[in-house]
Amino acid sequence: MLFANLSAKLQDTFKRLRGKGKLTEKDVDAALREVRLALLEADVNYKVVKDFIAAVKERSLGSDVMASLTPGQTVVKIVHEELTRLMGEQATKVTKAKTPPTTVMLVGLQGSGKTTSAAKLAKLLKKGGGSPLLVAADIYRPAAVKQLQVLGEQIDVPVFQLGGQDPVQIARAALEFARKHNHDYLLVDTAGRLHVDAELMEELARMQDALQPQEILLVVDAMTGQDAVTVAKAFQEKLALSGVILTKLDGDTRGGAALSVRAVTGCPVKFAGLGEKTDAFEPFYPDRMASRILGMGDVLTLIEKAQAAIDEDKAREMEKKLRRQQFTLEDFLEQMQQLRKMGPLSQLVEMLPGVGGLGKKLKGLQVDEKEFKKVEAIILSMTPKERLNPSIINSSRRRRIAAGSGTRIQDVNNLLKQFEMMQKMFKQFSKLDKGKMRGQGRFPFM
Amino acid sequence: MNNMGFFSQIKAGLQKTRNSLMSRMEGLLARNAFDDTFYEELEEILIGADVGVETTLLLVEKLRAKVQEERVRDGDRVMGLLKELILEILGRETAPLQLDGAKPAVILVLGVNGVGKTTTIGKLAGQFREENKKVLLAAGDTFRAAAGEQLQIWAERSGSELVKHQQGADPAAVIFDAVSAAVSRGYDVVLCDTAGRLHNKANLMAELKKIHKVVEKALPGAPHEVLLVLDATTGQNALAQAQVFHEATPLTGLVLTKLDGTAKGGIVIAIAQKLQVPVKYVGVGEGIDDLLPFNPAEYVEGLFAAQA
Numbered sequence: 001m002l003f004a005n006l007s008a009k010l011q012d013t014f015k016r017l018r019g020k021g022k023l024t025e026k027d028v029d030a031a032l033r034e035v036r037l038a039l040l041e042a043d044v045n046y047k048v049v050k051d052f053i054a055a056v057k058e059r060s061l062g063s064d065v066m067a068s069l070t071p072g073q074t075v076v077k078i079v080h081e082e083l084t085r086l087m088g089e090q091a092t093k094v095t096k097a098k099t100p101p102t103t104v105m106l107v108g109l110q111g112s113g114k115t116t117s118a119a120k121l122a123k124l125l126k127k128g129g130g131s132p133l134l135v136a137a138d139i140y141r142p143a144a145v146k147q148l149q150v151l152g153e154q155i156d157v158p159v160f161q162l163g164g165q166d167p168v169q170i171a172r173a174a175l176e177f178a179r180k181h182n183h184d185y186l187l188v189d190t191a192g193r194l195h196v197d198a199e200l201m202e203e204l205a206r207m208q209d210a211l212q213p214q215e216i217l218l219v220v221d222a223m224t225g226q227d228a229v230t231v232a233k234a235f236q237e238k239l240a241l242s243g244v245i246l247t248k249l250d251g252d253t254r255g256g257a258a259l260s261v262r263a264v265t266g267c268p269v270k271f272a273g274l275g276e277k278t279d280a281f282e283p284f285y286p287d288r289m290a291s292r293i294l295g296m297g298d299v300l301t302l303i304e305k306a307q308a309a310i311d312e313d314k315a316r317e318m319e320k321k322l323r324r325q326q327f328t329l330e331d332f333l334e335q336m337q338q339l340r341k342m343g344p345l346s347q348l349v350e351m352l353p354g355v356g357g358l359g360k361k362l363k364g365l366q367v368d369e370k371e372f373k374k375v376e377a378i379i380l381s382m383t384p385k386e387r388l389n390p391s392i393i394n395s396s397r398r399r400r401i402a403a404g405s406g407t408r409i410q411d412v413n414n415l416l417k418q419f420e421m422m423q424k425m426f427k428q429f430s431k432l433d434k435g436k437m438r439g440q441g442r443f444p445f446m
Numbered sequence: 447m448n449n450m451g452f453f454s455q456i457k458a459g460l461q462k463t464r465n466s467l468m469s470r471m472e473g474l475l476a477r478n479a480f481d482d483t484f485y486e487e488l489e490e491i492l493i494g495a496d497v498g499v500e501t502t503l504l505l506v507e508k509l510r511a512k513v514q515e516e517r518v519r520d521g522d523r524v525m526g527l528l529k530e531l532i533l534e535i536l537g538r539e540t541a542p543l544q545l546d547g548a549k550p551a552v553i554l555v556l557g558v559n560g561v562g563k564t565t566t567i568g569k570l571a572g573q574f575r576e577e578n579k580k581v582l583l584a585a586g587d588t589f590r591a592a593a594g595e596q597l598q599i600w601a602e603r604s605g606s607e608l609v610k611h612q613q614g615a616d617p618a619a620v621i622f623d624a625v626s627a628a629v630s631r632g633y634d635v636v637l638c639d640t641a642g643r644l645h646n647k648a649n650l651m652a653e654l655k656k657i658h659k660v661v662e663k664a665l666p667g668a669p670h671e672v673l674l675v676l677d678a679t680t681g682q683n684a685l686a687q688a689q690v691f692h693e694a695t696p697l698t699g700l701v702l703t704k705l706d707g708t709a710k711g712g713i714v715i716a717i718a719q720k721l722q723v724p725v726k727y728v729g730v731g732e733g734i735d736d737l738l739p740f741n742p743a744e745y746v747e748g749l750f751a752a753q754a
Contacts, residue, residue, distance in 0.1 A: 037499050040493055040499045041498070041499050041682055042682070043496075043681030043682050043683070045494075046490050046493050046494055109679060109704070109707070110560070110562070110704065110732075111559070111560025111561060111562060111677060111704075112560060113559070113560060140732070141596070141732075142568075142595070142596045142599035142600060143592040143593075143595035143596035143598075143599055144592075144596075146591075146592035146595045146596075147590070147591045147592035147593075147595075147596075148591075149592075150591035150592050150613075151591050154591070194704070194706060194707045195707065195708070196706075196707055196708060221560065221677075221679070221680070223558070223677075223680045223681060223683040223684070224679050224680065224681060225496035225679060225680055225681025225682065225684075225709065225713070226493065226494050226495070226496050226681060226709075227496070227679050227707065227708055227709035227710075228679075228681075230708045230709075231679070231707075231708075248558070248559060248560075248644065250644060250646075250647075251558070251644040251645070251646055251683065252644075252645075252646040252683070252686060253681075253682075253683040253686075254682075254683075256681070257681065276559070276589070276590070370649070
C-alpha cells in the first residue's frame with residue numbers, strides 16, 4: 001500500500017530538509033501533503049481532511065516542530081494528538097433511562113451490521129447483569145426477523161416481533177411488553193435504509209417519537225468511503241443520534257469513516273464490531289483508531305491483550321531462556337498456547353504496525369490456526385527428551401511422531417527445520433542490545 | 447447535468463434528497479479557467495467519488511498533459527477528455543455474462559459481509575426466470591443466521607428452486623449437491639450464494655478455493671462466472687477486497703450494489719485499472735428488477751452529475 005507507513009514517509013521528507021538548517025512553512029506543507037494523502041487513502045472524507053490539515057498546520061507552525069531535532073516525529077505526534085482529539089473521549093456507556101426500560105435504537109444503511117450489532121449489544125448488557133429485550137423491527141428484508149430470532153436464541157435473549165406489522169406499531173407494543181416483563185433494556189433493530197429514502201427516514205423519525213429512546217446508535221461499516229459524511233449527516237438531520245457503532249473492524253480497512261462520521265455528527269463512537277461471533281464486540285478506543293487510520297498499527301491493543309493473557313513471570317523466564325539460547329520445543333509449545341489465548345492470531349498480526357492493510361506482504365506472515373493445531377499435535381507426540389533436544393530425532397523417531405500426531409513426516413521435518421531457524425534467529429536477536437530484546441523476546445513468532 | 451441512464455431509472459417511488467444546487471462540475475466549467483485550482487477541484491470530485499488518491503492523481507496528470515498538448519480551451523471538451531480517460535480504463539462496452547451456452551451455467555457469487563450477495567442472487571434469478579430459464583439456487587451461506595431463509599424467500603419470489611442444508615453445514619457440500627442436482631435434473635442456471643467473508647481471513651478464503659474446486663469437480667468447466675459483489679458505499683478497501691478475492695478464485699466480473707444512494711463507487715475504476723475485471727451489473731434498489739447491466743458511459747456521466 002502506498003502510504004502504509006506515514007511515519008517513515010515523514011521521516012524521509014524531513015531528512016531531505018535536514019541540511020537546510022531551518023524549516024520553513026513550505027517544508028511543513030510538504031510534510032502535511034503526505035499526511036493529507038494518508039488520510040485520503042484511509043477514506044477520511046476530503047472535506048474533513050481539509051479542516052484537519054489546516055488545524056495541524058497551525059499547530060505545527062506555532063510549535064516546536066521547527067526547532068525539533070526530529071521534525072518528522074514531532075509532526076506525527078501532533079497529527080496523532082489532533083486525530084485523537086477529533087475522535088473524542090472514550091465513551092462506551094449506554095445512557096440509562098430514569099425509569100426502565102432504557103431504549104436503544106440501531107439505525108443505518110443496509111448491510112452495515114445492525115442486526116448482528118443488536119445481538120452483540122444485548123449479550124454485553126446481559127453479561128453486565130441486565131435483562132435486555134431485542135425487538136425485530138426490520139419488516140422489509142427477507143428473513144431479517146428470523147435472523148434476529150436465531151441470534152436471540154444463541155445468546156439466550158428474548159426477541160419481540162409482530163411479523164410484518166408497521167414498525168411504529170411494533171415499537172409501541174415492544175415498549176409496553178418490556179415494561180410489563182421488567183426488561184431493563186429495549187434494543188430495537190430497525191431495517192437498513194438509504195439516507196435518501198425519504199419515506200423510510202420518516203418512518204424512523206416516527207419510531208423515535210413513539211419510543212423516546214435514550215440512545216440512537218448509527219451503525220457504520222468501517223469500510224465506508226467518502227459517502228460516510230453524507231449518510232451520517234442525513235441520519236442526524238432526521239434523528240437525535242447519540243452515538244456510533246463501527247462494524248467490521250476485523251477487516252484490514254484503515255477505517256477513516258470513523259473520523260468522518262465523528263466530525264460530522266459530533267457523536268462518539270461507542271462500540272466496535274470485530275467479528276461475526278456475538279462476543280466480538282468491544283469498547284471503542286479513539287486513540288487506537290487514530291493510529292490505525294494513520295497506518296501506525298494498533299500496538300496498544302496488542303500489548304493489552306498480551307498482558308491479559310500472558311503470565312508475567314513466565315514471560316520473564318522465557319526471555320531469559322531466549323537470551324541464553326535455551327529455548328526448547330517445550331517452550332515453543334508453551335508460548336504458542338499462551339499466544340493463542342490472546343485471540344485469533346490473524347487479528348493479532350493485523351494489530352502490528354505496518355502489517356494492517358498490507359494484504360500482499362502479509363502472506364508470509366499469515367498465521368493459520370489449523371497449522372498451529374498441527375504443530376501442537378506434533379510437539380505433543382514427542383517424548384520430553386526429544387522436546388529438550390530435537391537433534392536426537394532421527395528418522396525412525398520422526399516416523400513415530402508423524403504417526404502419533406496424525407501428520408506426515410514432511411510436517412515433522414518442516415517443524416524441526418523451522419525451529420532450527422528460529423533458534424538461529426534468536427541468536428541474532430541476542431546480539432542486539434538488551435533493550436530491544438525485551439520487547440521482541442515475548443513474541444518470537446512475529 | 448446529464449441525469450439520463452440508470453441513475454434515472456432508479457425506482458420512481460424513491461424520493462431523492464439530492465442536492466438541487468447546480469452541480470459542482472458545472473460551476474467549475476463555467477469559469478473556463480484551467481489553472482491549478484481547477485485541477486485541485488477536479489481531484490476533490492474524483493476523490494469524493496471514492497476513485498482513490500492514486501488513480502485520481504494518475505487521471506488528472508494525464509488530463510493536464512492532454513489539455514496542454516491539444517491546447518484545449520473549452521470546458522466541455524476538457525470534461526470529454528476526462529471521461530474518455532476513465533472509459534479507457536473501464537472499457538466502453540457493457541460486459542454481459544459469458545455463459546457460453548453451458549447447461550447448467552454455474553455462477554458463483556462472492557463478497558464481504560453485507561454487500562448484498564443474496565439480494566443480487568435473488569435479482570439475477572428473477573432475470574433468468576423471465577427468460578424462462580430453469581433456475582436453481584444454492585444456499586452456500588450456512589454461517590449467518592437465517593441466510594438460508596432469506597434465499598428461500600428470493601427463490602419463492604423468483605420461482606426458482608433451492609438447495610439448502612442446515613445452518614453450519616459445509617458450504618462446499620451444499621454447492622456440490624446443487625450443481626450435481628442441476629446437471630442431473632436439467633437446470634439451465636445454478637446461482638451459488640456464499641457466506642460473507644472479510645478478505646483478510648485466510649481460512650475463509652481457503653474455503654472459497656475449496657468451493658471453487660468442488661464446483662469444477664461437479665461440472666467440468668464450471669463455474670462459468672465468478673462475480674464479486676461490491677458495496678458502492680465502500681471506500682478504498684474495495685480494492686484490497688477485489689485483489690484478494692481475485693487471487694483466491696479468479697473473478698470474471700463485479701457487481702456494484704447500492705448505487706441508488708449518494709455513493710458513486712468510484713473505486714471500481716481503480717479496480718478495473720489494476721485487475722482488468724469488468725463491472726457487469728449495478729444494483730439500484732431492493733426490488734427484484736433493480737439490477738441493471740453496467741453501462742460504462744452512463745456511469746461516467748453519473749460520476750460527474752450533481753454531487754449530493
